[in-house]
Amino acid sequence: MNATDRTPADLLRSALAADPGRPLVTFYDDATGERVELSVATFANWVAKTANLLQGDLGAEPGDRLALMLPAHWQSAVWLLACASVGVVAEVGGDPAGADLVVSGPDTLEEALACGGERVALALRPLGGRFPQPPAGFADYAVEVPGQGDRFAPFAPVDPEGPALVVGGGELTQAELVARAREDAAKLGLGEGSRVLTGLGYDTWDGLSAGLYAALAAGGSVVLCRNLDRLPADGLERRSESERITHTV
Numbered sequence: 001m002n003a004t005d006r007t008p009a010d011l012l013r014s015a016l017a018a019d020p021g022r023p024l025v026t027f028y029d030d031a032t033g034e035r036v037e038l039s040v041a042t043f044a045n046w047v048a049k050t051a052n053l054l055q056g057d058l059g060a061e062p063g064d065r066l067a068l069m070l071p072a073h074w075q076s077a078v079w080l081l082a083c084a085s086v087g088v089v090a091e092v093g094g095d096p097a098g099a100d101l102v103v104s105g106p107d108t109l110e111e112a113l114a115c116g117g118e119r120v121a122l123a124l125r126p127l128g129g130r131f132p133q134p135p136a137g138f139a140d141y142a143v144e145v146p147g148q149g150d151r152f153a154p155f156a157p158v159d160p161e162g163p164a165l166v167v168g169g170g171e172l173t174q175a176e177l178v179a180r181a182r183e184d185a186a187k188l189g190l191g192e193g194s195r196v197l198t199g200l201g202y203d204t205w206d207g208l209s210a211g212l213y214a215a216l217a218a219g220g221s222v223v224l225c226r227n228l229d230r231l232p233a234d235g236l237e238r239r240s241e242s243e244r245i246t247h248t249v
Contacts, residue, residue: 006160007174008084011181011216012047015040018219023195025212026223026243027074030230034126036074043078049148050082055155057144058101058118062087062156063163066101067094067115069108072202072226075122075141077212079103080165084174087158091166093203109135120144168204180205181213185220188247194220197240198249199228210249220246 002014015024020041027036038046054060066083068090070076083090088101096102096115103120104112112119121138123131130142160175172180188210190196196215200207215222223243228236240248 005217006178007158008081008164008177008181008213008216009158011178011213012040012044012081015216015219016044020044023221024216025074025077025221027226028223028228028239029073029126029226030235031227032126036127038074043074043081045150046075046078046145047081047085048150048152049145050078051085051152051154052148053120053141053145054082054088054101055086055152056148057139058120060086060088060101060118062154062158064088064100065094065098066090066103067096067099067112068092069094069096069102069104069112070122070124070202071105072200072207072211072224073105073124074224075124075128076202077224080208080212084164084177085152085158086154087156087162089163089166089171092168092208094166103141104138106131109138113137165208167208170205177213178217181209181217184209184214185218188214188249190214190218190220190247192219194218194246195223195244196220196247196249197223197225197236197243197245199225200249206249 024040024043025038096112101118102112102115119138121135122141134140164174165172198210211224
């Protein structure tokens, strides 16, 4: 990847320039049987649309705090990169009462109502489906995002030294996040074409790194598995073979 990349959005741009058609995020939910595969180009398009929603319709600005109340999921990965693209600080599992905006899954809606700013809800249904009944007090992400623009340009340049992520009680700037992702990629032995399977959650840096950032920094891809404990005894081995996994975390 490009050694001059200093923000997660830079990493994504470099991945898009290098090989837009290769897989970037493959998501399994073994409780529902869902499988979604997003190429670099498709993932980048979701990020652009979400960043436009965040910056335009929701009025978010660099330095704003967004409580991200989502599990490990492909749409969570999209939101993390969209926040980085705008300069919004993604606080994973953050306190909605102290946040400027909140993004909630279906299981945390009541708690998320504590946010006094804009509220967005994700149904986390297969294929990015909407809620059957829109939750009161929230914008339904699946309704709002399709009409957003396919290209994104921030109103203000994103500062690599500005805060980007809060997880596990620690805060990282954009540049620190990229540096740690590169360090983790080196420790794991990741390179271009590496394919990482992980069942870790997104509530720790290790989970975020294995499930998104390290592979992105290395030019690899991730197979993100939710409810991995639902697999039969030989399920993990068969998945690793079918997905051509090179590393398992």
